[in-house]
Amino acid sequence: MALHKESFIIDGLEISNWSREVFDNMRKGGLTAVNATVAVLENFIKTMDNIAWWHKALEEHADLICQVRTVTDIKRAKEEGKTGIIFGFQNLSPIEDDLDRLATFHRLGVKVMQVTYMEANYAGQGCLERIDAGLTGFGIEAVEEMNRLGILIDLSHVGYRTTMETIEASEKPVALTHANPKSICDHPRNKPDEVLKAVAKKGGVIGATIFPAFLPSGNKSTLKDFVGVIDHLVGMVGIDHVGVGTDFTEGQPREWFDWILTGKSKKGPALALNHPVVNPEGIQHSGDFSNITAALLARGYADTDVKKVIGLNFMRLFGEIW
Amino acid sequence: MALHKESFIIDGLEISNWSREVFDNMRKGGLTAVNATVAVLENFIKTMDNIAWWHKALEEHADLICQVRTVTDIKRAKEEGKTGIIFGFQNLSPIEDDLDRLATFHRLGVKVMQVTYMEANYAGQGCLERIDAGLTGFGIEAVEEMNRLGILIDLSHVGYRTTMETIEASEKPVALTHANPKSICDHPRNKPDEVLKAVAKKGGVIGATIFPAFLPSGNKSTLKDFVGVIDHLVGMVGIDHVGVGTDFTEGQPREWFDWILTGKSKKGPALALNHPVVNPEGIQHSGDFSNITAALLARGYADTDVKKVIGLNFMRLFGEIW
Secondary structure (H helix, E strand, O other): HHHHHOOOOEEEOOOOOOOOHHHHHHHHOOEEEEEEEEEEOOOOHHHHHHHHHHHHHHHOOOOOOEEEHHHHHHHHHHHOOOOEEEEEEOOOOHHHHOOHHHHHHHHHHHEEEEEEOOOOOOOOOOOOOOOOOOOOHHHHHHHHHHHHHOEEEEEOOEOOHHHHHHHHHHHOOOOOOOEOOOOOOOOOOOOOOHHHHHHHHHHOEEEOOOOOOHHHHHHHHHHHHHHHHHHHHHHHOOOOEEEEOOOEEEEEEEEHHHHHHEEEEOOOOOOOOOOOOOEEEOOHHHHHHHHHHHHHHHHOOOHHHHHHHHHHHHHHHHHHOO | OOOHHHHHOOEEEEEOOOHHHHHHHHOOOOOOOEEEEOOOOOOOHHHHHHHHEEEEEEHHOOOOOOEEEOOHHHHHHHHHHEEEEEEEEEEOHHOOOOHHHHHHHHOOOOEEEEOOEEEEEOOOOOOOOOOOOOHEEEHHHHHHHHHHHHHHHEOOOEEEEHHHHHHOOOOOOOOOOOOOOOOOOOOOOEEOHHHHHHHHHHOOEEOOOOOOOHHOOHOOOOOHHHHHHHHHHHHHHHHHHEOOOOOOOOOOOHHHHHHHHHOOOOOOOOOOOOOOOOEEEEOOHHHOOHHHHHHHHHHHOOOHHHHHHEEEHHHHHHHEEE
């Protein structure tokens, strides 16, 4: 499709089992850049191991992918027909107890960081944590330092109070790279309207996600349901603040889902998932990304609006922060 | 003094700049056992380094000190005229994100662990943290595991809600190894009556501390002021729940105080201290410990009650937990 081919296509978040097959699918789907999760529960050393893996992968698959640190890099990726990889954290666990490591990871190209994953960390509380109290002193300083360095702050998995306090504390726009409205699907990982509106008001972007547990029909969801989420978000916060953050988990085994949902607990997953996780028909992996573009056009979105949702809104946000 | 010589003398907490001079003073003061801080802000690796240091020190100064893991070990230390060293943590930072490390450190002889230091950690919030919300899910599991292993839980630096929830969550008695009543000196590190009473009701022990900032006259405090704290505590919770936890910081330089009061922040100490820290006259280091015994006798305490305060109460608690 011509519109898809000429557009900048950005996926706000993927956390796949990275492999040549996944990178191939990104190319098939025409993705210009992806916020690729480099750490989700990992500590400093394990994250450094992951980054070392990525450095090898970026060499080995240089025909398909390239690292992205700036919007100029994204434009170059587009010209060269590659998918730009944006290193992203879904947790501040990689910096452990040392705020200076934010700068270290930033130098290594980590341009998006989520304040917390599901549980509490040193900065604040995640959306499945038993307490919900807001940013710690460490968290306040982390927000300041991410602002200073130019790291995009992500709040997708963050608890309500920590989210609201981060929006207030941040001098720069923030993102929900992959989250849906609670008003469409009442799940602890989805966001109340108040949060969605506050992120938009701050100038941020909300990436609608295809992860089936966050859609009203779960594993039986369709591409139409997903476009319904986009419609709902656009109606609530306007066309300039909505993007796509698929949360693709391509190739991840069941044990991996157990791991990310268990976190630091020894008691097993904090959340029950229907296994296997079945993505909506028509949008099962990055290779299907053009179907989103087609569905938005079919839904009656103008070309310029489609371009915003499938990439330009995240591009604008990256440009403002980086 | 005969009573001091025959008694078990236990210091609920010391965090000195460990050296032969300090160990010598412990012997001069007649200390049978000390909860010696092995980690306060350290992570896993740094704590392991500290423990390795202790293993060398225990060999090198075997004429003065020995490691204590059980009440039998304390009795043996007394017989041999040595001071028993109880490894203690003032933070759960050493286990980082892994509850299994509680068992590892327990095997290494760490028999007392504080839930948090001043700030938030993965388990809960400290008394200087900007939020006060209670135990995290990780914290709840940590309490269960410390109960199971037989590690004494310390709440001296812990925030109010995390303290109250720990008392409720713990199946075993807990300690305030070194804390004074807020009603005598209104300092964020001192404890409201509600907390002191709850610890006693749980069967725990409160170690009155000589740290000058926690005494009403600060650096101008006297041994008499300290005995006043013991009087106040005994009046509130009864003679069976009061001990001594000096919080001696013998030989610690000013930079060390800055370090422990700065924690993970990059903004400097969270609390202003009057430097140099001057301990009350008559009880400036462990070598002066017998002065406490003398002062309690002079204050009119019965021999059996003095023995409880200077050692037997902590002995009883150790016996119940270990």
